[in-house]
Amino acid sequence: MRLHTVGTLAILILAAFESVSSFQVGVGRTHKSLSVEHSFHVVTPKGPEAIGSTTLAATAAETPAEPWTKPRLHNNPLVRSAVLLAALMLTGISSPFGKLPAAAMASVHVLSFGTWFGTVFYTTFIAGLTMFKALPRQTFGKLQSKLFPKYFALSSLTIVLQLITASRLPGIAAASSRALGVSLVMTLLNQFILEPKSTKVMFDRYEFENSDDPAALETDEYKKLRAGFGxxxxxxxxxxxxxxxxxxxxxxxxxSALVAP
Structure with missing residues (x-):
């Protein structure tokens, strides 16, 4: 079996694992019961008269989520990331994509770099600062918790594309690939460890800050959450x-490579 076939199968297997994981998350969500009230009426000489009422109701309470299965190794974010990167590298090196003409490889490389650089610059220095100043703090935090996973995923993908194409382009210094490698490690560290942990701590803080108990903000647990989030x-x-x-x-x-003689 060729390497690019193995890489393709790895991507399909990873997608299947993602589907199973998403299904488990969906069925594990909490549900609220519905309240239905029905009244029975009869017609009398004096007009319709309600003679009884039956209420079919249940308290709209949260049902705790229970996992259907034990956590599996392949559901670990780091494992999924490693499999995905390995599959991309295999398919990029051994598939026809890795044998594209130099002009096509250069186009993919430059477009990937432009997308990545523009996304990081705009998010870090323009969008993030603007939203931080214009939005309430908790609204800003909730919005960022939705944007950051997409931001880091896009960054990881475009960096991988640059690494694959850089190996096929003459004139790109080895230092350039090393810089991309460092950026990829930092991005994956953010994507799978730092961002999820900081988001969880942030929402734990919000629970204390939105509590009806005025003393909640003076507890040691809240102070620990603030320090941990920082x-x-x-x-x-x-x-x-x-x-x-x-x-x-x-x-x-x-x-420098573009203008080199």
Missing amino acids: KLHGMSSLTNLIAFVGAVVHGVLLS
Whole structure:
């Protein structure tokens, strides 16, 4: 079996695992019961008269989510990421994609770099700061919790495409691939560890801040959450900045290759 076939199968298997994982999350969500009230009426000489009422109701309470199966190794985000990257590298190196003409490879590389650089620059220095100043703090946090997974996923994908195409393009310095490799590691660290943890701590903080108990903000647990969020957020910002520095380094080296005689 050829390597690109193996890579394709790996991607399909990964997609199947993702589907199973999504299904388990869906069936594990909480449900609220419905309340239905029905009244019986009879007609009398004086007109319709209600003679009874039956209420079919249940308290609209949250039902705790229960996992259907035990956590599996392949449902670990890091394992899924490793499988996906291995599959992409295999398909990129051994499939016809890796044998495209130099002009096509250069186009994929430049478009991937432009998408990645523009996304990181705009998110970090324009969109993020604007939303932080214009939105209430909790609204901003909830919005970022939806945007960041897509942001890091897009960054990871475009970096992988650049690494695959860089190996087929003459004139791109080895230092450029090293810069891309560092950026990829930092992005994956954010995508699968720092961002999910910081988001969880953030929502735990919100529960205390939205509590009706005024003393909730004075508890040791809340103070611990605040300190933990600050630490995770700082690490996430630092790794994102390192990834951006890698993008700048690669951009400079790429520009030098374009004008080289």
